[in-house]
Amino acid sequence: MRVRVVGLLVCTVLGISGCGYSSLQQQDEAVKTSWSEVVDQYQRRADLISSLAESVKGFAASEQTPITTQARAHSGTEPATPAVLNDPTAFASYQAMQDQLDRSQRFLIGLAASYPQLQEDANFLDLRAQLTETQNRIAAARNRYIEAVRIFNTTVRTFPTDVTARMFDFRPKPNLPVGGAVGK
Numbered sequence: 001m002r003v004r005v006v007g008l009l010v011c012t013v014l015g016i017s018g019c020g021y022s023s024l025q026q027q028d029e030a031v032k033t034s035w036s037e038v039v040d041q042y043q044r045r046a047d048l049i050s051s052l053a054e055s056v057k058g059f060a061a062s063e064q065t066p067i068t069t070q071a072r073a074h075s076g077t078e079p080a081t082p083a084v085l086n087d088p089t090a091f092a093s094y095q096a097m098q099d100q101l102d103r104s105q106r107f108l109i110g111l112a113a114s115y116p117q118l119q120e121d122a123n124f125l126d127l128r129a130q131l132t133e134t135q136n137r138i139a140a141a142r143n144r145y146i147e148a149v150r151i152f153n154t155t156v157r158t159f160p161t162d163v164t165a166r167m168f169d170f171r172p173k174p175n176l177p178v179g180g181a182v183g184k
Contacts (some may be wrong), residue, residue: 020165034145
């Protein structure tokens with residue numbers, strides 16, 4: 001008898017809520033898609049930083065520093081899969097790596113200022129322009145991700161859809177800080 005009451009209660013709650021499963025699925029896919037855009041732009045930036053490091057290295061051969069080498073080393077890391085969205089530790093680690101790349105980029109641009117001939121190099125100027133464009137793309141992709149996560153997390157935490165979310169193991173996704181480290 002007790003099982004019937006619980007079953008009836010669950011059916012009633014799901015019936016009243018309209019289940020919400022479809023919207024959870026759609027919003028989860030929107031989060032994954034927007035995350036993929038962020039990762040693609042981060043990878044583009046990493047590749048450009050690697051090229052920038054090589055360009056600076058050519059002009060500053062006698063002053064190669066660990067951070068220049070580190071900038072090139074970080075650029076070869078693997079992109080984050082959507083599975084990172086379900087692991088807060090991996091997500092934080094990936095974001096820390098992106099912050100390090102951002103610091104490396106700023107260091108390389110600052111180091112390049114010491115070399116007037118590098119400032120006139122067409123390849124260097126092109127790389128800087130591409131990095132600026134990529135930073136803008138990263139900011140736009142991050143904003144789309146932040147909004148997708150906001151919508152998803154609100155749905156996951158709002159009654160009655162939260163019942164469905166718990167039943168199907170939908171958990172809130174980690175979010176990026178608004179404004180972030182990109183382009184500082």
